[in-house]
Amino acid sequence: MKFASAFAFLFAVSFPSFAQQQQQPDVIFVPTPHDVVERMLAIAKVGPGDILYDLGSGDGRIPIAAAKKYGIRAYGIDIDPERIKEANANAKKAGVTKLVTFKQQDLFKADFKDATVVTLYLLPDLNEKLRPRLWAELKPGTRIVSHQFAMGNWKPEQTVDLNGRTIYFWTVPERKPK
Numbered sequence: 749m750k751f752a753s754a755f756a757f758l759f760a761v762s763f764p765s766f767a768q769q770q771q772q773p774d775v776i777f778v779p780t781p782h783d784v785v786e787r788m789l790a791i792a793k794v795g796p797g798d799i800l801y802d803l804g805s806g807d808g809r810i811p812i813a814a815a816k817k818y819g820i821r822a823y824g825i826d827i828d829p830e831r832i833k834e835a836n837a838n839a840k841k842a843g844v845t846k847l848v849t850f851k852q853q854d855l856f857k858a859d860f861k862d863a864t865v866v867t868l869y870l871l872p873d874l875n876e877k878l879r880p881r882l883w884a885e886l887k888p889g890t891r892i893v894s895h896q897f898a899m900g901n902w903k904p905e906q907t908v909d910l911n912g913r914t915i916y917f918w919t920v921p922e923r924k925p926k
């Protein structure tokens with residue numbers, strides 16, 4: 749054990765940039781336009797008692813809009829510490845820090861099972877990668893809204909075009925008995 753700790757220390761001292769490396773985002777930050785955010789929340793029929801998670805939350809605009817307009821609890825998960833700082837500053841400016849929480853995490857490892865609404869603006873392959881967890885961990889009936897990208901062969905219940913953007917909507921199905 750002592751040898752392992754000494755090795756880790758020497759490694760960190762010898763290769764500081766490697767030791768400090770953090771996991772890179774799977775997709776860069778590109779914000780959803782505010783009118784699209786508003787429509788996503790309307791399509792999901794966000795209302796009292798909802799708990800919203802934005803997976804890959806960027807500057808926090810979706811959780812902040814949900815808290816501000818609907819007074820609900822909202823969470824943002826982002827892997828980039830700069831985005832978390834920015835999102836927290838934006839929540840403060842919007843006066844919703846009591847309702848909104850941002851966590852620096854890999855969305856593929858984050859716990860979001862208490863969500864009643866999940867919002868996404870990722871990439872098609874990331875949506876597909878996420879789908880097994882959405883189906884297995886979210887309560888049936890949980891609403892999912894994705895800006896711009898579909899989710900493989902999971903047919904959306906609703907597709908809305910808005911100013912050149914597409915919004916996809918699904919609800920988590922009942923689990924099949926094993």
Ligand SMILES: C[S@@+](CC[C@H](N)C(=O)[O-])C[C@H]1O[C@@H](n2cnc3c(N)ncnc32)[C@H](O)[C@@H]1O
Binds near residue numbers: 777869
């Ligand atoms: C296209 S932006 C969308 C931002 C915001 N949801 C919106 O719609 O305005 C994607 C965000 O996902 C974050 N991201 C990428 N890979 C991630 C991962 N594995 N875990 C958590 N966040 C990630 C990026 O840092 C970026 O802020």
